[in-house]
């Protein structure tokens with residue numbers, strides 16, 4: 001059996017005619033840049049998240065970059081974030097000449113520890129950027145309250161993994177000043193290339209993002225700010241529109257798979273990232289913690305079961321970002337990064353759940369011997 005880490009093939013088979021119809025429409029009308037599918041997708045996603053504005057952009061990374069640019073983050077500013085995330089989160093801060101300030105994570109959820117955020121605020125703090133890792137938002141109420149107490153510091157949710165998740169009756173991407181998501185193919189809502197989106201209910205901020213997305217133009221060939229080429233292709237928007245047809249069903253399937261995994265891990269006594277199997281997580285990844293990870297991964301690989309590590313090295317231990325702090329400031333990130341291991345997960349993982357679990361039992365019994 002060939003077990004994929006993320007099963008996009010089954011999804012494609014199920015949506016084939018819808019996807020092809022949508023692609024054909026774009027090829028027929030020929031508006032490859034900023035065609036009608038762009039506004040259609042932005043409208044649909046506004047309705048879905050409840051945010052007043054959605055600005056589609058070229059990737060999740062560019063969503064974060066454009067958001068920071070629109071907030072005017074620049075040289076010597078500080079942005080508070082987590083070291084236990086994908087590199088893009090800190091990369092965009094450094095690209096603008098600002099300094100990432102790394103705050104340690106909560107060992108149960110692996111999200112930024114809201115209780116440690118306030119202590120990291122200085123007069124230079126320009127934004128707080130929590131990451132909804134593995135599809136589950138951080139303690140956003142607490143983070144928003146801290147930001148409000150300190151002169152309304154903007155809060156940017158890196159929701160690249162959490163589109164579709166709920167937090168206290170609201171949708172991820174609409175939980176703070178700004179939410180940024182990614183349509184990278186393996187994310188919960190993916191396209192067939194690169195894409196992303198910025199969500200906000202702040203009119204002026206949304207307008208700034210729209211201008212930055214097209215080289216800082218407020219009107220055609222009238223450049224009022226520094227921007228970039230950050231549009232999402234019409235074709236990629238068309239593909240996300242087609243995928244929305246199945247998205248709610250997929251959300252249910254992910255939660256169902258999360259519930260099965262949670263039960264199986266608790267029975268086996270395997271440590272797992274704490275994610276409730278309800279709408280509060282999208283289960284972008286299903287992640288467990290194991291002591292002898294290399295051995296367990298090797299055994300699973302031998303049995304044809306792919307695994308991944310999100311993420312093996314915290315950002316403040318990476319050669320390029322070490323200068324922004326020390327791993328001794330974030331001991332939980334340091335230790336968790338050595339244990340996390342993600343198992344196959346996608347809306348269509350149900351059909352391979354049994355072989356994955358049986359492989360894991362074998363791998364664990366071997367490593368415990």
Ligand SMILES: *Cc1c(COP(=O)(O)O)cnc(C)c1O
Nearest residue numbers: 059060061086088160161182184
């Ligand atoms: C995927 C991801 C990004 C970047 O998104 P791209 O669309 O790949 O640029 C940023 N942050 C996190 C947490 C991610 O998982």
